[in-house]
Amino acid sequence: MPMLLLFALATPSYAADFWPVGDRPAVVRPWSPPATPYGPGHRGVDLSAPIGAPVRALADGRVSFAGELAGRGVLAVELADTGDPPLRTTYEPVTATVDQGDEVRAGDLVGVLQLPTGHCPRTTPSCLHWGLLRGTTYLDPLSLLSPSARTRPPARLLPIWPFTNS
Numbered sequence: 589m590p591m592l593l594l595f596a597l598a599t600p601s602y603a604a605d606f607w608p609v610g611d612r613p614a615v616v617r618p619w620s621p622p623a624t625p626y627g628p629g630h631r632g633v634d635l636s637a638p639i640g641a642p643v644r645a646l647a648d649g650r651v652s653f654a655g656e657l658a659g660r661g662v663l664a665v666e667l668a669d670t671g672d673p674p675l676r677t678t679y680e681p682v683t684a685t686v687d688q689g690d691e692v693r694a695g696d697l698v699g700v701l702q703l704p705t706g707h708c709p710r711t712t713p714s715c716l717h718w719g720l721l722r723g724t725t726y727l728d729p730l731s732l733l734s735p736s737a738r739t740r741p742p743a744r745l746l747p748i749w750p751f752t753n754s
């Protein structure tokens with residue numbers, strides 16, 4: 589009889605219990621990795637958020653870039669203790685409140701959401717594009733969230749008071 593081994597997938601130590609913007613924002617455009625390095629796809633997720641919303645670091649790390657690229661503010665943070673090459677999160681469009689080389693802690697304010705640049709879906713007035721890379725390989729940034737942060741609690745029906753029996 590074959591032996592069945594079960595392995596529990598451990599949540600990484602850097603898994604965040606919060607989102608980079610808002611509290612459980614809507615994912616208005618999901619991650620869709622390209623089949624080839626230059627192929628079509630979406631190399632991050634877009635999170636619905638109002639202009640001026642605070643953007644937070646998802647984990648401890650060092651700011652590897654804070655500036656403007658292609659007319660929009662971009663921020664990149666190399667995450668501490670995530671291997672070689674390290675994981676790197678990107679946030680755009682943001683006005684950075686940190687500088688290149690700064691050390692940040694999980695939850696620190698690192699920027700504020702700028703005016704949209706046409707990247708967001710038309711149904712969403714503004715959004716944060718959040719990316720994750722290891723070297724030049726794009727990964728799903730939602731994998732940085734703890735399981736409890738990724739799932740919404742179930743809807744709960746509450747009684748209507750006062751209860752009347754007619």
